[in-house]
Amino acid sequence: MTFAEAGFPGEDARTSATLVDLVRRDMDPSRRGVLATGLYSAALMVPSFSDLGDRLDRTDDDVKAGRTVRVGAGEVVTVQRMTDHIATILDDLGGGHARPMAAAFLANTVLPWLDADAKGRVKSDLLAAASDFVYLTGWMAMYERAHGLGQRYFVQALDLAKEGGDQITYCRTLRGMALQAASLKHASKALDLADSAAEAAPAAGPRLVAFLRGQQAHGAALVGDRHRAFDRLRETEEALSKADGRNDAVGGYDQAAYQFHVSSVLYALGDLSGSIKAMQQSNRVRPAHERQGRLHSNGLLASRQWELGHVDAACATWDRFLDDYTALSTSRGDEHFDTLKKHVATRRTRSVRQLGERAREIARQKAAA
Known part of the structure; x- marks a missing residue:
């Protein structure tokens, strides 16, 4: 199956145009639900880095007439710093807050810069920085269980990495896609x-x-x-x-x-x-x-402790999970919280009752917010 047959951009597609459409739909509240439930394709074929053809290498003569915007090394640094900043927000507040910021930055800043005039080296560096940022956006979509959307961001990150000659981000994105496939x-x-x-x-x-x-x-x-x-x-x-x-x-x-x-x-x-x-x-x-990572690992740990029959230990871990869950907006956290609620509904020990009371109060607080 080719990229086009799977619903993804082929080698002859313009990455920037496809990414523009993806980000615009991601930012449109009326379309976000459709994107979030979009189908993940396990049949997606991913070519190797060396098979992807020539990298983008436009000169001033190649750009559209009348273009006035030019980017330089400063814009590259801005994208790199924003990538780190969004990653920090992801850890502190969760993907529910961080991903909309990322989509807005892509739409309002990164995409116009990708379409701007730039010298060859700056253009390659900008494409590489944009690839890393798009990879992070796809990672957040995956963690928010919008797997079709996450996969599409990952594919765009691959194309940008190819065009910028960034082999590290290319293989890192493939690794993110491997994790997504594993989780599904x-x-x-x-x-x-x-x-x-x-x-x-x-x-x-x-x-x-x-x-x-x-x-x-x-x-x-x-x-x-x-x-x-x-x-x-x-x-x-x-x-x-x-x-x-x-x-x-x-x-x-x-x-x-x-x-x-x-x-x-x-x-x-x-x-x-x-x-x-x-x-x-x-x-x-x-x-x-690393609050986001700790929340996910505690959710998994508590579920496995419960599975092993170590109920009191699981309740203690769920309590630590809730410490982070109250401060994060995260669909992955919501998934673990649903598992917690199913667990407390099946037992009536003291530790389970206390955990259930705390979980119900947190659910009321989040519903009110």
């Missing part, structure tokens, strides 16, 4: 995308190698390949041990992320107790400011 139970697709991401970055640094190998380990576990999953985890740990102390706001990878992958692999392979221990370790080493 498309095991083989998750592994294929994770492998494609690794193949797209043959000269990656150790932190990015760890980032990609961890996703390959999860993909292998999802298809039941135990040997390969643990081999990939060993490679992940080895690469991470060689990484420097810097961790990017977007696409970063650290010990908390590694232990999260260990937990995901063990859970996929049926080791419930081991997955719980690894998730607890992930929480212990997670930076304090």
